[in-house]
Amino acid sequence: MSKYKIGLFGFGCVGKGLYETLTTNNDLDAEISKICVKNKDKDRSPIASEKFIFSADEILNDDSINIVVELIDDAEAAFEIVTKSLKKGKAVVTANKKMVAEHLPELIALQKEYNTPLLYEGAVCGSIPIIRNLNDYYASEQITEVKGIFNGSSNYILTKLFQEGQSYDEALKEAQENGFAETDPTLDVGGFDPKFKLSIVIQHAFGISVSPEKIFNWGIQNISDEDIRFAKERNLKIKLVAKATAVNGQLSLLVAPHYIDSDNPLYHVENEFNCVLINGKYAHEQTLIGKGAGSLPTGLAVLADVASLTKEYTYNYAESRNLTVQEDLSEVYLRFDDPENVDLSVFENVSEKFVGQKHGYVIGKISLQNLKGILEKAKEGANVIFTSGKSAEIELSKLTYFYA
């Protein structure tokens, strides 16, 4: 009989991954008592049907259950399960980044009030232990930047578009079949999922709470053959990058596709792999790479949290640093179908411009506010890909491509 009894919510991709990693691991003093799911007609074999229940209360009101693991695909229902569990004094593990990001201040307050821990390593970059590292190892570092590839399914799609010339729809379908994509794929390809993760990372890296609504996000859904050709002609790749940079007391935040050159570690990160680059005052640049999605990698991250709860681990939520969120001017490539639909006069400067018969583009500096205005107006008729202007990513001045 184990000391720690788990009430598991959800038995999909990650729930099954947790089940397999837990049941093939003999070192843990924890066992799954009940599994709450939604659909009564689904076949759950080879697991005994008595283990499955359909009412949350059977776990919430069971005093023998001391750990709740929430792995469902419904953020609102997940928030209810997590808050009720914490209030009942049950330790909680979740992998739901949307739910955590949208309610983090409230969840931190609940943990303090009820003296009950909540862990969510599986919510951010799958198997990469980024939250644990930020909470523990980097607690004494003065982090200046955290950035990287935070979404496995969009990286998988970009890999297939670049390496295998697959269509966007084919690549998305394959990502979904492999269990990398969210139930609602807009969360992945629209850059929302990495924005939720960035919001959680900011709390642990910089000690400040920034609601996901306040972070600019643009996804990969409008990437066209022209954008890919532009990259290939210059030996660049496109990667969906989430980025938080602290300079002189100002924090700039962004989720957007970026042109990346081969000197950047992100260039070499393919398929469902994620990568986190951390820069700090003392250790300088460090890189963490690992599988960012999938049943067993994410199941392992959840299992690691369960194991930590058995050792009474909690996040320490360091005091906040004096940082103000600021929107910088960004250097971007903006591609458009119809020049009539884009107001290029709002660019602060333009370093390259091309207008052809079927499409055109401009490269230059623009404020995020003005960029949002252009993208909202042009809808599917435009796409933006960022450059950092730093040598590690892309230096536009070095581009040597000329149009006849």
Ligand SMILES: NC(=O)c1ccc[n+]([C@@H]2O[C@H](COP(=O)([O-])OP(=O)(O)OC[C@H]3O[C@@H](n4cnc5c(N)ncnc54)[C@H](OP(=O)(O)O)[C@@H]3O)[C@@H](O)[C@H]2O)c1
């Ligand atoms: N997939 C990944 O690689 C990955 C990686 C990191 C984090 N995550 C996160 O992990 C969570 C689970 O994702 P997933 O991919 O495992 O989802 P999934 O495969 O779609 O499975 C969802 C599970 O939740 C159950 N469910 C839905 N609503 C419920 C409710 N109200 N009460 C009880 N059970 C409910 C479903 O029940 P039925 O079986 O009856 O349909 C199903 O078992 C999500 O928050 C996701 O963002 C996923």
